[in-house]
Amino acid sequence: MKILVGVKRVIDFNVRVQVKSDGSGVVKDGVKMSMNPFDEIAVEEALRIKEAGNAEEVIVATIGPKACQEQLRTALAMGADRAIHVQTDEEVQPLTGARIFKALADKEQPKIILLGKQAIDDDNNQTAQMLGALSHWPQATFASEVKIEGETATVIREVDAGLETLSVDLPAVISVDLRLNEPRYVKLPDIMKAKRKPLETMSIEDLGVEHVAEVKVLKTVAPAKRQAGIKVDSVAELVTALKEKGLI
Amino acid sequence: MSKVLVIAEHDGTNLNGSTARAVSCASDLGLDAIDVVVLAADGSAVAEQAAKISGVTNVLLVQNPANENAVAAFLAPQIEALAADYSHVLAPSTTFGKDLMPRVAAHLGRPQISDIMRVESSHVFDRPVYAGNAIATVEAPEGLVIGTVRTASYKAAANEGSASVETRSVEVTLPTHTRFVELASGGGGDRPDLQAASKVVSGGRGVGSEENFKHIYSLADKLGAGVGASRAAVDAGFIPNDHQVGQTGKIIAPDLYMAFGISGAIQHLAGIKDAGTIVAINKDADAPIFEVADYGLVADLFEVIEELEKAL
Ligand SMILES: Cc1cc2nc3c(=O)[nH]c(=O)nc-3n(C[C@H](O)[C@H](O)[C@H](O)COP(=O)(O)OP(=O)(O)OC[C@H]3O[C@@H](n4cnc5c(N)ncnc54)[C@H](O)[C@@H]3O)c2cc1C
Ligand SMILES: Cc1cc2nc3c(=O)[nH]c(=O)nc-3n(C[C@H](O)[C@H](O)[C@H](O)COP(=O)(O)OP(=O)(O)OC[C@H]3O[C@@H](n4cnc5c(N)ncnc54)[C@H](O)[C@@H]3O)c2cc1C
Numbered sequence: 001m002k003i004l005v006g007v008k009r010v011i012d013f014n015v016r017v018q019v020k021s022d023g024s025g026v027v028k029d030g031v032k033m034s035m036n037p038f039d040e041i042a043v044e045e046a047l048r049i050k051e052a053g054n055a056e057e058v059i060v061a062t063i064g065p066k067a068c069q070e071q072l073r074t075a076l077a078m079g080a081d082r083a084i085h086v087q088t089d090e091e092v093q094p095l096t097g098a099r100i101f102k103a104l105a106d107k108e109q110p111k112i113i114l115l116g117k118q119a120i121d122d123d124n125n126q127t128a129q130m131l132g133a134l135s136h137w138p139q140a141t142f143a144s145e146v147k148i149e150g151e152t153a154t155v156i157r158e159v160d161a162g163l164e165t166l167s168v169d170l171p172a173v174i175s176v177d178l179r180l181n182e183p184r185y186v187k188l189p190d191i192m193k194a195k196r197k198p199l200e201t202m203s204i205e206d207l208g209v210e211h212v213a214e215v216k217v218l219k220t221v222a223p224a225k226r227q228a229g230i231k232v233d234s235v236a237e238l239v240t241a242l243k244e245k246g247l248i
Numbered sequence: 249m250s251k252v253l254v255i256a257e258h259d260g261t262n263l264n265g266s267t268a269r270a271v272s273c274a275s276d277l278g279l280d281a282i283d284v285v286v287l288a289a290d291g292s293a294v295a296e297q298a299a300k301i302s303g304v305t306n307v308l309l310v311q312n313p314a315n316e317n318a319v320a321a322f323l324a325p326q327i328e329a330l331a332a333d334y335s336h337v338l339a340p341s342t343t344f345g346k347d348l349m350p351r352v353a354a355h356l357g358r359p360q361i362s363d364i365m366r367v368e369s370s371h372v373f374d375r376p377v378y379a380g381n382a383i384a385t386v387e388a389p390e391g392l393v394i395g396t397v398r399t400a401s402y403k404a405a406a407n408e409g410s411a412s413v414e415t416r417s418v419e420v421t422l423p424t425h426t427r428f429v430e431l432a433s434g435g436g437g438d439r440p441d442l443q444a445a446s447k448v449v450s451g452g453r454g455v456g457s458e459e460n461f462k463h464i465y466s467l468a469d470k471l472g473a474g475v476g477a478s479r480a481a482v483d484a485g486f487i488p489n490d491h492q493v494g495q496t497g498k499i500i501a502p503d504l505y506m507a508f509g510i511s512g513a514i515q516h517l518a519g520i521k522d523a524g525t526i527v528a529i530n531k532d533a534d535a536p537i538f539e540v541a542d543y544g545l546v547a548d549l550f551e552v553i554e555e556l557e558k559a560l
Pocket of ligand 1: 005006007008009025036038039061062063064091092093094095097114115116117118119120121122123124125126127128215217220359360361362375377384386
């Protein structure tokens, strides 16, 4: 059984994102880039499923420019077996991304596709669900626990009301939440080893995926800033202030 | 005629407050009609509640035993069958809507606009990106618009409507590949729902333990407030996941938000940007939470809670 995992290159979660003054987007030059934190968790989960004897191969895939290979190498160093780079310099939106993953799934025939619940740059939270729809596969989103038994997966999902458990037949798409696991640290020898692991490059056209009608970003601006308030010196002062505002 | 269809969120008995907020967003579109669809096993009580939301034209009630629990793979094909009559289909951007709507959109070959926070025109919307550190104005392509509504950006529509309720049968074959097993609720007890609460008391890693969280609960109960938490507090097992506030938890907009022992990471702040008044109690004067707090108090949180309880 194969597992396919999505790995997206995004601005590191520690960076304070700056919006460009001309409204054309955010500053990306010279900014630290990393693997989407949710995708690290997805890679880790795939490796654990394999280590438990429930899968033979973990394939990681990314869609994006040449530089994304850096994140593929990180995933290979974590322990993935091989990587696929769908190379494009254009912005890929979730519907196109899902179509690309569908084409990869048709080619590779994985039993499980693990994606992050959301990419922390665009925060769309769409790709896994769209892929589920296009493949007519079950979806189990926002997973905080995944159990594989034969041809089914039992998934605990973090939802607004608490924890929901779904049982789905494989093949299935699973999107992972933050509490699923803690990704392993990559050791230096693994980084060396990862350099020799197979990394295949292809284009969106090679996969026969056409661009669909997309969302146009007209402008990007900085959000309205909250006014910094005041420091109070005592609980009494705080209580007075809140009472004046009618809040307590 | 352009009409918008809003997907109701409910638990079989009660309509979730996020639905009336999504209806507010739908009103801003200024279209000819707003319909709400209730997909349920037995949904007449929920449909009656939806009919009271001001601005709603018709409530469609689609009953099917498969709708007992909100499983996206079952709900999506039914919504797709209804979508043909509409120019827009919206759902709240809660875990319910986030799970469901992209599945609907992809089947229909449409992109989705996630987390709509402002309607500029029928196809142009503002939405937050980068944990709310940037706001993008995006234009959906011509034709059907599928979107989720950032509920913290909208006040709930009033409760003075009298829409008609119409039972609809939707003939679609549902998949057999997914089974609902159970829902274990986090156990917020009788406290107000975090996303609807007008006051929220929140605790972070600084609270120190599950045991210590009783101080947070006790203050919340005194104030009639909901209880929130940072990711660090949830990860450490101090409190269940459904209390997490932030980029990957709940986005909330209470009138009063009180943060105890929370440092104010960007991912946490993403969840409270729309709060009316933010109060922060932290023993570190340099904690970033003070940059957004209306009232900051540098002090030990346990001492402050004790004094507050006495003062209230
Ligand atoms: C300011 C701005 C606003 C935008 N607004 C919209 C909008 O409203 N609607 C819209 O459709 N698009 C929008 N886009 C398009 C956007 O370019 C995203 O690149 C694209 O939507 C992917 O979204 P996401 O990564 O947030 O997807 P998500 O669905 O959040 O990603 C979830 C998971 O899918 C996988 N994945 C996604 N992309 C890749 C990839 N390239 N390689 C490998 N794995 C991947 C990863 O596992 C990831 O964790 C916007 C772009 C910008 C710059
Ligand atoms: C992809 C991603 C998504 C994330 N999503 C979220 C999210 O949705 N929500 C979220 O909250 N976080 C999220 N995080 C985590 C976030 O980055 C922070 O790690 C987290 O918010 C920190 O929680 P905290 O403030 O409770 O803990 P800390 O940062 O450890 O802060 C604890 C604070 O308590 C104070 N303190 C300690 N003892 C006392 C005392 N006795 N009295 C007063 N003050 C005291 C300390 O001074 C300190 O400021 C996310 C991170 C990533 C990478």
